[in-house]
Amino acid sequence: MALAAVLWFGETMSAVPLRNNKAGVGEARTVTVLGATGSIGDSTMDLLRGARDRYRVEALTANSNVDALARLAREFGARFAAVADPARLGELKQALAGTSTECGAGESAVIEAAARPADWVMAAVSGAAGLKPALAAVDRGAAVALANKECLVCAGDFFMQRAAKAGACILPADSEHNALFQALSSGNREELVRVIITASGGPFRSWAAADIEQATLAQALKHPNWSMGQKITIDSASMMNKGLEVIEASYLFALAPDEINVLVHPQSIIHGMVEFSDRSVVAQLGAPDMRIPIAHCLGWPDRIVGPSARLDLAKIGQLTFEEPDFERFPGLQLAYDALRTGRGATTVFNAANEVAVAAFIAGQIRFGAIARLVEATINDWIRTGNLALLTSADDAIAVDHGARKRATSLLPQIALKAS
Ligand code: NAD
Numbered sequence: 001m002a003l004a005a006v007l008w009f010g011e012t013m014s015a016v017p018l019r020n021n022k023a024g025v026g027e028a029r030t031v032t033v034l035g036a037t038g039s040i041g042d043s044t045m046d047l048l049r050g051a052r053d054r055y056r057v058e059a060l061t062a063n064s065n066v067d068a069l070a071r072l073a074r075e076f077g078a079r080f081a082a083v084a085d086p087a088r089l090g091e092l093k094q095a096l097a098g099t100s101t102e103c104g105a106g107e108s109a110v111i112e113a114a115a116r117p118a119d120w121v122m123a124a125v126s127g128a129a130g131l132k133p134a135l136a137a138v139d140r141g142a143a144v145a146l147a148n149k150e151c152l153v154c155a156g157d158f159f160m161q162r163a164a165k166a167g168a169c170i171l172p173a174d175s176e177h178n179a180l181f182q183a184l185s186s187g188n189r190e191e192l193v194r195v196i197i198t199a200s201g202g203p204f205r206s207w208a209a210a211d212i213e214q215a216t217l218a219q220a221l222k223h224p225n226w227s228m229g230q231k232i233t234i235d236s237a238s239m240m241n242k243g244l245e246v247i248e249a250s251y252l253f254a255l256a257p258d259e260i261n262v263l264v265h266p267q268s269i270i271h272g273m274v275e276f277s278d279r280s281v282v283a284q285l286g287a288p289d290m291r292i293p294i295a296h297c298l299g300w301p302d303r304i305v306g307p308s309a310r311l312d313l314a315k316i317g318q319l320t321f322e323e324p325d326f327e328r329f330p331g332l333q334l335a336y337d338a339l340r341t342g343r344g345a346t347t348v349f350n351a352a353n354e355v356a357v358a359a360f361i362a363g364q365i366r367f368g369a370i371a372r373l374v375e376a377t378i379n380d381w382i383r384t385g386n387l388a389l390l391t392s393a394d395d396a397i398a399v400d401h402g403a404r405k406r407a408t409s410l411l412p413q414i415a416l417k418a419s
């Protein structure tokens, strides 16, 4: 990686090369995986499995799946395993009996896992619950591979500043942001014109608005390219995920909303591009496999040998592109609006979307009502004078909780309203 890029990121991201301040050459790097039993966690553990001599596992966490957590802790000889559900401590201890793995349970144990001394932490808890654990890793100056986009969406006002202050290194693990991270090193901030993140368009890319309105859960869960957790798969179908990613890119790289464009690219081969002042556009390509951006974060600033399929463009034949449709996918417009509004609006956007997705999964609202609930919640939040700059995790969590309550109270009227 060019030194200039490191210095540039140093200003906004404090992306200090690991080999300068972490494990020395030949020494195993210690790693912690928050959300080890999820989709990103699974890809991360798969990469670690392929490089056992280079990495030693400090801590692993899960929400409630004790069996899967204990299996991983045993396999990797983890020093600490934490389950978020406090009622499962006994079960976890039993499952790890006879090993030297310490066990913990409850939110504080997940935070403790992040605070323990690992050089590299994968932040892959889903949702706003990932914020405090990620901050615990950030505050001790770790290298944090950030998959959890909600950290930036909920706490964008202060997350990166706090990372810079602690000397933490934020490595973007979301595929589009990882692509930008790789492409940005081709120029400096003054030379940047815009960044482009791609979107597959999801399963409803070519559907009529009326059909999207009535889409079922099974249809929403059929992502054409990526295999991911349930929440993010539904967000991809509504393009709320791309909205979250626009916000994520803005905070991560200190970009204005107008500097971030979304391009629909159904094959999901190009993940992100950066346009520079000389009109060069630098792109990152790869198969739609999360192990590729995670491998980049794991090896950074070097590259490791990844297990993913090699890209065969001749076989793929065609890469196609379309403008996003803000009318059929109103969530994308709402994300830009929330980003421009700031002062907690993106936190409300995320919280309302989490409530809406849970209500859709529970069969309480139609697919089309997800965006309507988010819009109604943000409007109500602004109308009642709640916008304020967020400066701490407690601020962000208070807004998150308040917005969830607001969204839940608006749910019945949104559920009744036809499109
Ligand atoms: P997932 O639902 O598959 O896994 C989530 C993990 O977090 C699990 O290990 C679960 O046990 C844990 N968890 C859930 N709730 C928790 C809580 N309250 N406290 C502690 N742990 C909890 O989700 P995922 O698809 O792996 O996504 C994880 C994060 O990465 C999300 O923020 C998502 O937006 C982001 N992301 C995912 C992908 C992907 O391909 N899956 C791509 C880019 C970004």
Ligand code: MG
Binding pocket: 174, 175, 176, 245
């Ligand atoms: Mg993504």
